[in-house]
Amino acid sequence: MIEEKDLFKPEEKRYRILMASDFFYPNVGGVENHIFQLSQCLIKRGHKVVVCTHQYKKRKGIRYMTNGLKVYYIPKQPTFRQTTLPTLLNSLPMFRNIMIRERIDIVHGHQATSCICHETITCAREMGIKTVFTDHSLFSFNEIGSFNLHKVSNYSLAEINHVICVSHTGKENTSLRAKIHPIKVSVIPNAIDASQFTPDPSKKTPGEITIVVMSRHTYRKGVDLLIQLIPIVCKKVPNAKFVIGGDGPNRVNIEEMREKYNLHDRIEMLGFVPHELVRNVLTRGDIFLNTSLTEAFCIAIVEAASCGLFVVSTAVGGVPEVLPSHMIKFAKPDAEQLAQAVIDSIGPSQEVDPWLFHSQVKNMYNWDDVAERTEAVYDKIQFDVQQPLVNRIHRYFNCGTWASKAFCFALALQFLFMLILEWLMPANEVDIAPDFPLKQFLKNKDKLNQSWTKSYKVIERANEK
Incomplete structure (x- = not known):
């Protein structure tokens, strides 16, 4: 406010x-x-x-x-x-x-x-x-x-x-x-509003490498690359787990791949995640994976870095301009190379200082x-x-x-x-519309909050009776 x-x-x-x-x-x-x-x-x-x-x-x-x-x-x-x-x-x-x-x-x-x-x-x-x-x-x-x-x-x-x-x-x-x-x-x-994307290391699962994917399941977002690289990573990294959020027309293809390779315990499908709950998903991860085939900026990797995740991404569009080199590792839009980039990033992801990442992102990208x-x-x-x-x-x-x-x-x-x-x-x-009295509203907001609180208490008492 x-x-x-x-x-x-x-x-x-x-x-x-x-x-x-x-x-x-x-x-x-x-x-x-x-x-x-x-x-x-x-x-x-x-x-x-x-x-x-x-x-x-x-x-x-x-x-x-x-x-x-x-x-x-x-x-x-x-x-x-x-x-x-x-x-x-x-x-x-x-x-x-x-x-x-x-x-x-x-x-x-x-x-x-x-x-x-x-x-x-x-x-x-x-x-x-x-x-x-x-x-x-x-x-x-x-x-x-x-x-x-x-x-x-x-x-x-x-x-x-x-x-x-x-x-x-x-x-x-x-x-x-x-x-x-x-x-x-x-x-x-x-x-981004960095205050909404803060790290929480306590949410991570000890002994697991959690790779988070948050995007629409469409061709442009590289869902075909994701389907090919997941079995490769799971085969080479026994303790790797994928948490996939988002929805789209190609979601069924991911589910078919999970069935084919029997990876139900290694791939968690969340479906659509409301924006206010994205941070709760990101804080569970060690690595954030972006497989997009074209992006002008990609705000998702900024949100992930703000939560303290190391980022692996395809080097497409404006993505290479977004984060400094110590926060991200790039690969060509090829399943083998992208899978190897994820494997190579496991070590650096364990050495990340989440709050340092958060502080740097907060200084680089703010709405003011x-x-x-x-x-x-x-x-x-x-x-x-x-x-x-x-x-x-x-x-x-x-x-x-x-x-x-x-x-x-x-x-x-x-x-x-x-x-x-x-x-x-x-x-x-044409009638001129009056402006919203913002200053008057801000002066009286405390009184309004008090009156609303009293009204809620009266309603609660009435409900109890």
Whole structure:
């Protein structure tokens, strides 16, 4: 909980930020956690933050979260992997209304696969609002799905004020596929709340080497590598045990391998593990194993190192940038080499000082630092000037022979549609939403806690009677 003394002075520059993405709570994942934690730290620094996402089953409308974080669960149904269907004009009136009501200065979109992210950025572009985009993933250049995604990024990010990537590898990937000059791309890594990932050596089983795996069981996460290397490690290391958390379409393949090699006592399948319980699983281990085939950052290995585990990982994407060499051992995405890396790491894992690892990770990755660097990006883009329509159209001519013509048509159509909306629903007639009284809330929270405690006691007494 933020304390009143932690807030910045009111005379400092204060932005009104709209975080936009298909991925947010109650769904659980790296992007969802990133948006929430960054928003909380920006609120702590004196800014107003609003989140825009799609509805989750019955959760729709406006909700308030910790410290007055306002969330718009707009009436759009997710279709595939928690993403909504893209629209060109249908959602613009709704996004425009939200931005006017909340007096938004900056729209910050997250994740390239999010349609809400791209739609809010294009809407903000027509309204002259500054835009920032954070890319959390890597995408290939030889798949049809990725090719279509690159074209969408070409269009929505053509006039972006700034892009943030979580690794230098991600920066190169995003610059190439979205055709953005590297000078407009910054690298700000992910972070963790280290207080939630503390070591507990008493949870380890004496005489056993416990190897923890926490990931979705999908091809991209290297589940095929995991299936091949486990029998190799179990054969060469008699006291090795695997604790596997997570779920996914390939989970049945792991279970079949366990049946085939009769490894029921050596492989513990936990299934889906809620994020608040991940630390309890990690503290049981000596080694954390990551078999991903592509990763922009991999927050899981940071959480594991914070809990005092030695990490073994495939050397892919931005993973080699994340941890120093004394915390991690790399191998190529090959089952034999990865199994040997696990075996070679048994000795170093027994010599780890868990609290030293935790202290180092806490200093390297914290959300206050991420928020400060993100705020510096917000300060930088305030000097950007909105270009006239003619100059804007020229930016789309390098997006491909046919795509450039379609993009110019879409740009002109959106421009005209926004003029019609302004005529039908003038901005000065839209009701302005009041800000959450955070300082007043923090002043009165002790009184509120006391009154809530008294209410609970009255209810308990009534229940006893």
